[in-house]
Amino acid sequence: MYIVINGGGKVGSYLGSTLANKGHSVAVIEERPEILEKLTEELPTKVLLIEGDGCDVKFQEDAGVGHADVFVAVTGEDEDNLVSCQLAKVRFNVKRAVARVNSPKNEHIFDALGIEAISATTVISRLIEEEITAGEAFSLHVLKKGRLALADITLPEEGCVVSNKKVSELQLPENTVFVSVIRGDKVIVPRGYTVLEPGDRVIAVTSLEQEEHLRRLLMGS
Numbered sequence: 001m002y003i004v005i006n007g008g009g010k011v012g013s014y015l016g017s018t019l020a021n022k023g024h025s026v027a028v029i030e031e032r033p034e035i036l037e038k039l040t041e042e043l044p045t046k047v048l049l050i051e052g053d054g055c056d057v058k059f060q061e062d063a064g065v066g067h068a069d070v071f072v073a074v075t076g077e078d079e080d081n082l083v084s085c086q087l088a089k090v091r092f093n094v095k096r097a098v099a100r101v102n103s104p105k106n107e108h109i110f111d112a113l114g115i116e117a118i119s120a121t122t123v124i125s126r127l128i129e130e131e132i133t134a135g136e137a138f139s140l141h142v143l144k145k146g147r148l149a150l151a152d153i154t155l156p157e158e159g160c161v162v163s164n165k166k167v168s169e170l171q172l173p174e175n176t177v178f179v180s181v182i183r184g185d186k187v188i189v190p191r192g193y194t195v196l197e198p199g200d201r202v203i204a205v206t207s208l209e210q211e212e213h214l215r216r217l218l219m220g221s
Contacts (some may be wrong), residue, residue: 001025004068004094006054006084007075008035010191011100013042014177015072020044027063029054054084057091065092074100076189082106085115102187119187151204151211153218160198161220168192170217173210179203 001024005012008030020026020043027048030036036051043049052059054073065071071088073081078101085097101107101119110117155162162170167178167190181188182201188194196202206214 001069002064002067003027003070003072004029004060004063004065004088006071006073006081007100008032008039008049009074009076009189010177011074011179011189013039015074016043016047020047027068029059029063055080055087057087060084060087060092065094068092068094070094070096070098072098076102078102078106082110082113082115085110086113089114100189102189104187151206151214152201153204153215154201155196155198155218156220157198159220160196162196162218163198165196166192167194167196172217173206173213176204176206176210176214179205 003019003024003026005016005026005028008016008028012028012030016026016028016039025046026043027050028039028043029050029052030039031051031053033051036049039047039049048063050059050063052062054060054075065088068088071085071092071094073084075081075084078099081099081101085099088094089097096116097114098116098118099110101110101117104119107117107119172178178190180203181190181194181196182203183197183199202218204214
């Protein structure tokens, strides 16, 4: 398959690397020069990197959206994800558009436009009930094969050992990625500078071997 990803942050980088290593052709659109520089180091050389705004028809054209099997938008802004997916569908007739939705309240808008919406608060139920709605676009089928675990960990309200620590300060186990931090009714896409607070619900992907290590690290026991 040929997959175009809009957004080169942690999610975009993970998807790009995973899909490329599985033999798919991948392009990533990212407008931040500093992120693009990281992507050149993190992604396989065969991944096409496009510097520009994924909501702009020119850069989608440069990325070859017109012959893409899947267009995936994983930026931190729902508005950008919506616009870029809609552009890919209407202008380039992409077969399938998938978007990360940061606010679950916006899911119905994406669904109404024929865009597959994936939010951190619904990903677990979709994995269970629909056997991965986004299919290979999110490469999470490895969960079913037993190689990865989707960890759902709520930090203790009292005696939280990682309270007030940045994600970048944590010595996370190998092959571990934070997917989201849920704080009350707010869904946070974690960055290195994200500070954890007591009561946070952390959704992470890790290896089965490291799941218990991750729990001990976050729970302090």
